[in-house]
Every structure is written in structure tokens, then in C-alpha cells.
Amino acid sequence: MRIIRTIKIDTDKCTGCRACELACAGFHAEPKYSTINPKRSRIRVQRDEQNKLFVPVKAGPYTEAECSGRNILVIKGKEYGECSFCRSACPARDLFKEPDSGLPLKCDMCGEPAPEEPLCVKWCLPGALTFHKRVEENGPVLPAEAEYADEVEEL
Numbered sequence: 211m212r213i214i215r216t217i218k219i220d221t222d223k224c225t226g227c228r229a230c231e232l233a234c235a236g237f238h239a240e241p242k243y244s245t246i247n248p249k250r251s252r253i254r255v256q257r258d259e260q261n262k263l264f265v266p267v268k269a270g271p272y273t274e275a276e277c278s279g280r281n282i283l284v285i286k287g288k289e290y291g292e293c294s295f296c297r298s299a300c301p302a303r304d305l306f307k308e309p310d311s312g313l314p315l316k317c318d319m320c321g322e323p324a325p326e327e328p329l330c331v332k333w334c335l336p337g338a339l340t341f342h343k344r345v346e347e348n349g350p351v352l353p354a355e356a357e358y359a360d361e362v363e364e365l
Contacts, residue, residue, distance in 0.1 A: 215319055216342050217331060219266050224338035226264035228255050230330035237320060237329050249309040252317040253330045256295060261288050266330075266339060269306040270297030272314035277302075 234251040236243045248254075252269040263285060277300065281292045299306035299314035306315045320328045327341040 212346055212348060214344050214346055215324070216344075217268060217317075217319075217328060218340045218342055219268075220338050220340070221263070221265050222338075223336045224255065224264040224266055225336050226255055226257050226259070227336070229333045229335065230266055230339060231255060233329040233333040247309060249307075250315070252306070252315050254305060258288070258290075261286060263288070264338075265295055267295055267297055268317045268330075269299065269315045271316060273298045273300045276300055 228248070230253050231248045231251040232246050234253050235248050236246045238250045238252065239245045239247065254267050254269075256265045256267055257263075277292075277296070277298070283290045283292060283295065293303065297306075299316070307313065308315055317328075325332075331339045331341040
């Protein structure tokens with residue numbers, strides 16, 4: 211058996227306050243909570259204030275090459291480039307890279323031992339981020355699960 215841990219995002223509830231970013235950045239400072247540099251955060255709120263759209267994006271796996279996907283996403287009648295909401299750290303942009311070393315960042319669900327819920331969820335007062343666990347029978351690990359191995363815990 212294994213536990214799958216996920217953070218669900220409800221963009222309709224996100225106010226763009228960035229409390230999730232600050233909590234994550236403080237946790238990942240060295241030493242913990244000594245500074246708050248949002249560039250250390252493993253979650254970023256993509257903002258389009260004019261259209262009142264705020265989308266929390268959690269850091270995903272690193273990709274060595276710039277993607278070829280240049281699709282256009284239409285949200286509430288406004289067009290956005292696909293990169294706007296991409297979770298990957300890639301050579302094409304500075305998002306989700308450690309500010310001092312340039313190494314890629316990935317959400318670790320607040321490390322080990324895992325807290326009851328990730329700090330970004332705990333500090334999201336509007337409730338845009340919710341933490342979910344589900345238990346699954348062991349079976350073959352799918353490629354998508356392997357990429358997000360920090361979210362899969364074997365029992």
C-alpha cells in the first residue's frame with residue numbers, strides 16, 4: 211500500500227496574498243525562518259491583477275530542455291501563454307531556481323518527516339490550497355508518479 215499526497219488548487223478562492231509563498235520561503239531558508247526570500251519558495255502565485263486572476267503554481271520536476279509547447283490557455287476570456295502556469299524549472303526561465311546556486315527547486319511537501327499538512331496549505335487562509343491523502347494498493351508505478359516521487363509514500 212502507498213499514500214499519495216497532493217495539494218489541490220482552487221483558483222477561484224486565491225486572493226493573491228502570497229502567504230503560501232512566504233511560509234514556504236521561510237521554511238526553506240538556511241537556517242529555517244532566518245530570512246524570507248520568495249525566490250526560495252517552491253510555490254509561486256502567478257498574478258494577473260487586471261483580470262483578478264491568481265494561480266498558485268507548485269514547483270514540479272526539472273526539465274533539461276525548453277519545452278516546445280507553445281499552446282495558448284484561455285481563462286475567463288483572457289489568453290495566457292502555456293509557460294505562465296508551468297510547474298517545471300527549465301533553462302528558458304528563472305522560475306523555481308535556487309537564487310544563490312541556480313539549482314532547480316521542487317516541492318518537497320515540507321520535507322521529512324512530513325508535517326500533517328504542507329505549510330503553504332496551512333497558511334492559505336482563503337482555502338485556495340487544500341491537502342489530500344489517499345491510500346492505493348501497490349501496483350506498477352506510472353511514469354507520472356515517478357516524476358512526483360516526493361508525493362508517493364510506500365507503506
